[in-house]
Structures are given as structure tokens and as C-alpha cells.
Amino acid sequence: EADIYQTPRYLVIGTGKKITxxxxxxxxxxxxxxxxxxxxxxxxxxxxxxxxxxxEKGDLSSESTVSRIRxxxxxxxxxxxxxxxxxxxxxxxxxxxxxxxxxxGTRLTVx
Amino acid sequence: xxxxxxxPSTLSVQEGDSAVIKCxxxxxxxNYFPWYKQELGKGPQLIIDIRSNVGExxxxxxxxxxxxxxxxxxxxxxxxxxxxxxxxFCAASIGSNAGNMLTFGGGTRxxxxx
Numbered sequence: 001e002a003d004i005y006q007t008p009r010y011l012v013i014g015t016g017k018k019i020t021x022x023x024x025x026x027x028x029x030x031x032x033x034x035x036x037x038x039x040x041x042x043x044x045x046x047x048x049x050x051x052x053x054x055x056e057k058g059d060l061s062s063e064s065t066v067s068r069i070r071x072x073x074x075x076x077x078x079x080x081x082x083x084x085x086x087x088x089x090x091x092x093x094x095x096x097x098x099x100x101x102x103x104x105g106t107r108l109t110v111x
Numbered sequence: 112x113x114x115x116x117x118x119p120s121t122l123s124v125q126e127g128d129s130a131v132i133k134c135x136x137x138x139x140x141x142n143y144f145p146w147y148k149q150e151l152g153k154g155p156q157l158i159i160d161i162r163s164n165v166g167e168x169x170x171x172x173x174x175x176x177x178x179x180x181x182x183x184x185x186x187x188x189x190x191x192x193x194x195x196x197x198x199x200f201c202a203a204s205i206g207s208n209a210g211n212m213l214t215f216g217g218g219t220r221x222x223x224x225x
Binding site for chain 1: 112145147152153154155156157160198200212213215217218220
């Protein structure tokens with residue numbers, strides 16, 4: 001089983017709160033990703049990173065931001081959560097040109 | 112950019128029957144095609160993948176076929192079991208030196224009835 005962790009697994013918060021979703025991997029992978037998964041199942045890439053100090057926006061525009069200060073850690077932050085941010089957020093990591101390993105996901109609900 | 116279409120979106124089969132999920136892609140430069148299985152409450156997990164230099168790959172009850180000319184690839188599950196029930200995603204990647212950027216299909220919810 002892949003060693004990639006996400007916390008919290010479930011989060012219910014009120015509108016306007018600042019939140020950070022944590023993602024850590026112990027495999028030493030350079031590449032990391034954040035996906036948003038809507039109720040219809042589809043996976044949308046919102047952020048990715050090639051390595052430390054590298055962050056890029058994905059295909060789906062998102063109001064969230066990410067940082068990559070350490071290889072193993074790739075947190076996602078929402079400065080002011082809104083109900084439209086309610087979704088499942090999946091973190092993944094990979095070596096170059098290899099499979100992506102996914103974490104278990106964080107289910108976020110914004111009231 | 113790459114676009115991956117996946118069909119069907121839902122599939123219900125009887126235990127022991129075969130299941131087939133099909134995907135098409137748009138970018139002829141794509142050369143890596145993984146399939147992921149996502150069980151309830153978990154992240155997707157790779158179950159099989161194929162690269163463009165082969166036409167078919169098997170791993171026990173699952174197989175993937177690739178037709179580069181037609182730009183489509185399929186997942187075949189034989190002798191389905193209830194534990195095969197999950198959401199399956201296909202994906203395609205150019206796999207350039209910039210790393211493995213995957214474009215996912217929309218997913219197929221497979222239900223295996225005992």
C-alpha cells in the first residue's frame with residue numbers, strides 16, 4: 001500500500017473560515033498533485049508540483065493555493081471557504097513517468 | 112490538450128460475467144494508459160497499465176487492450192466478483208520529460224450482482 005496520507009479525512013466548516021488540507025508522502029516522490037473530485041466522480045487536476053519550491057495550476061481553476069517547502073509535504077489552503085468548495089480533495093504523488101499513488105482523500109463540506 | 116472519453120458511466124453485471132469499459136483519447140502523442148480502481152471511501156489505486164509499444168496486457172482476471180490507430184483502449188474484467196464493484200477510471204499521458212501528467216476519463220461505476 002502506498003505511503004501517502006491526508007488529514008483530516010472529513011471536515012465540516014462554516015463559510016468564511018480558513019482551512020488547510022494536509023498531504024504527506026514518505027516515498028520521496030518529486031511530483032505531487034491535488035485533484036478535486038465532484039459527486040459525479042470525475043477527477044479534476046487543480047494543482048501540481050515538480051519538486052520543492054515548484055507549484056503549478058492544473059486544468060481546473062481553483063481559489064485554493066498550495067505550497068511545497070519540503071519534498072514530502074504538499075498542503076492545500078483555502079483562505080475563505082465557501083459552499084461551492086464542498087467536494088472531495090485527493091492528493092497524489094509520483095516518480096517521473098510512473099504511476100500516481102493516491103491518498104484516501106479529504107471530504108470537505110462548507111456550510 | 113488531451114481529452115479522454117470513457118463509456119459506459121455505469122455498468123451492472125451478474126457475478127461471473129465479463130465487464131468491458133472503453134476509453135478514447137484525442138492526442139496521438141499519448142503513450143501511457145493506466146487504469147485505476149476507486150473503492151468507496153478510498154483514493155484511486157492503479158490496477159493495470161499499458162504503454163504504446165504493446166497492444167495487450169493481462170494480469171489474472173483483468174486485461175487491457177490498446178488500439179493506437181483508432182486511439183482507444185479498453186479494460187476487460189473476466190469472472191467478475193462482488194469485490195470488483197467500484198468506480199474505474201482510465202487515463203492517458205504523454206509521459207514527456209516534464210513528468211507524468213494524467214488526463215482522466217469520467218469514470219465507470221461497476222456493480223457486480225451476486
